[in-house]
Amino acid sequence: MESEESQIILYISTIIIVFIIISIILLFAVFQKRKNKLLLKQKATKKRFEREIIETQIEIREETLRNxxxxxxxxxxxLLTLAKIQLQNATPENIKDVSQTISKGLNEVRALSKLINPEAIKNIELEEAIQLEIDRFNRLNFIDSSLTIKGKEQQIDKKVSIVIFRILQEFFSNTIKHSKASKLDVVLKYTEKEMIVSAQDNGIGFLASEEKGKGIGLDNISNRAKLIGAEAVFTSEKNKGTTLLIHYKL
Structure with missing residues (x-):
């Protein structure tokens, strides 16, 4: 009787042990499958990120070269044509005007020379890149623009800077082409936990329902922000201007 009970206990114990082993194997297989799936997803995300960075760099270069x-x-x-005309009609009284025109032309060439080198475009810091855009708008009288830096500057990953700058480039382009604004204010604010970029114009604004028809590309800007773990928020009202806020956690 005791022998039979011992055999039953042994049999049940064996079944339990086998069940546990099988369960562990199945759990390990599921874990490994999920792990492999996650690794593949991470690899695909990294590949998409790198591709987006390359495409963004190309877009920035193309936009810069167009400018x-x-x-x-x-x-x-x-300016050169004006200088030529002034020289043809130069007199001792107006020779100073010729000199001023040529000096202005030289300043314009120096400003452009900073962006002609592809490596300069690639390695430029975010603040300097924004400032160059602001200076260009003011120099060419496109729009009255300003850049304000608040807080202690923090080091930002170069790839993140590229994406943020491209987002701002798109906003600037839309402001100049569509908003009929006379003023553009950009603020770069650093805190201990995040960097906040604000770009605001005083243009005609738009309604959300009109965005698709005007090609402002809010979805494109939002998707690019998500790619670097940032958040891009638009606010706009008819005849009250448009504001873009980018929140990036440091």
Whole structure:
């Protein structure tokens, strides 16, 4: 009788042990599958991020070269033409005007030279990149622009800076092309936990329902912000301007 009970206990114990082993194997298999899936997802996300960075760099370079081409043709070309006309009609009284025109042209060329080198575009810091855009808007009388820095500057990953700058470039472009604004204010604020970028114009604004028709690309800006773990928030009212806020956790 005791022998039979011992055999039953042994049998049940064996079944329990086998069940536990099988459960552990299954759990390990599920864990490994999820781990592999997560690794593949992380790899795909990293690959998408790197691809987006490359595409963003190309877009920035193309936008910059378009601006350089425009300035060479329309702005500097006009200054040189004006200087030529002034020289043809130069007198002792107006020779100072000729000198001023040539000096202005040289200043324009120096400003452009900072952006002609592809490495300069690639390695430029976020604050300097924004300031160059602001200076260009003011120099060409596109719009009255300003950049304000608040707080202690923090080191930002170069790839993050590239994406943020491209987002701002899109906002600037839309402000100049669509908003009919006369003023653009950009604020870069650093706190211990985050960097907040604010860009605000005083233009005609828009309604959310009108955004798709005007090509302002809010979805594109929002998706790019998410790519670097940031949040981009738009606020706009008819005839009260538009504001873009970017929150990036340090």
């Amino acid at each position: 350089i081409s425009w300035e060479l043709h329309d702005n500097i070309g006009q």
